[in-house]
Amino acid sequence: MRSSLIQIAVNEDESVQERRRRVASLVRERAGAADLVVLPELWTTGAFAYERFGSEAEPLDGPTYEAMAKAASDAGVWLHAGSIPERDPDGPLYNTSLVFSPSGDLAAAYRKIHRFGFDKGEAVMMGAGEELVTVRLPETVLGLGTCYDLRFPELFRGLVDAGAETLVLPAGWPERRREHWTLLARARAVENQAFVLACGTAGTHARVPQAGHSIVVDPWGQVLAEAGPDEEVLTVEFEPGQVAQTRELFPALKDRMLGLAPPRR
Numbered sequence: 542m543r544s545s546l547i548q549i550a551v552n553e554d555e556s557v558q559e560r561r562r563r564v565a566s567l568v569r570e571r572a573g574a575a576d577l578v579v580l581p582e583l584w585t586t587g588a589f590a591y592e593r594f595g596s597e598a599e600p601l602d603g604p605t606y607e608a609m610a611k612a613a614s615d616a617g618v619w620l621h622a623g624s625i626p627e628r629d630p631d632g633p634l635y636n637t638s639l640v641f642s643p644s645g646d647l648a649a650a651y652r653k654i655h656r657f658g659f660d661k662g663e664a665v666m667m668g669a670g671e672e673l674v675t676v677r678l679p680e681t682v683l684g685l686g687t688c689y690d691l692r693f694p695e696l697f698r699g700l701v702d703a704g705a706e707t708l709v710l711p712a713g714w715p716e717r718r719r720e721h722w723t724l725l726a727r728a729r730a731v732e733n734q735a736f737v738l739a740c741g742t743a744g745t746h747a748r749v750p751q752a753g754h755s756i757v758v759d760p761w762g763q764v765l766a767e768a769g770p771d772e773e774v775l776t777v778e779f780e781p782g783q784v785a786q787t788r789e790l791f792p793a794l795k796d797r798m799l800g801l802a803p804p805r806r
């Protein structure tokens with residue numbers, strides 16, 4: 542299976558409309574070169590451009606949905622289109638990822654569960670998703686997470702319990718915590734014996750330099766490919782059957798001890 546992670550530069554000198562057009566053509570260029578294309582988190586606004594979340598929020602089937610559905614079908618690829626600031630007509634904003642099939646149909650939408658910012662930004666401006674989401678492709682089952690979710694291993698265990706073999710994580714991870722990004726991506730791959738495809742952004746927005754360094758890790762924790770700091774298309778070929786092989790040869794997931802009693806005092 543071939544996958545391309547499109548590490549987009551999100552800078553403030555490009556309008557949302559221009560970036561949407563540019564990204565759609567980058568996706569189209571993957572026709573024949575990838576089965577699955579992955580984009581980063583909140584690439585229309587930038588993950589740290591909190592002040593633009595409200596003004597640039599879209600309904601689920603808004604302009605980014607339309608452009609990405611068409612790009613997926615033009616290219617004939619599965620497209621994890623990263624995430625958008627979603628405006629729910631009856632509720633708050635959400636940080637919502639969209640996955641399209643090669644015919645341009647929406648295969649899944651995932652609302653980010655762990656919101657970043659503690660007492661500001663996304664954590665106060667957006668609602669929290671409540672549902673784990675997996676997507677069955679012909680070659681593998683995707684499990685979806687977004688950026689800050691990477692810090693919460695129980696989410697990925699939940700996805701593995703639901704059948705996930707390839708964990709896909711769009712992000713807008715900042716440069717100042719890049720070491721955590723690489724370490725946690727590898728940790729999630731090793732502990733879940735799953736592929737991790739983690740696609741970040743490049744550039745600087747809201748004065749926050751982005752880490753780039755999108756990364757693909759195999760179920761043994763080996764880094765198959767890693768991007769540099771700038772805009773880049775990272776393409777990797779991997780063997781989805783390696784998940785079952787790893788889980789059979791080294792069946793640590795079967796040794797989980799669930800429901801442990803709490804300490805007595």
Ligand SMILES: O=C(O)CCC(=O)C(=O)O
Nearest residue numbers: 588657688689713714718
């Ligand atoms: O956890 C981190 O260090 C970064 C998370 C983040 O930037 C996000 O979720 O948008």
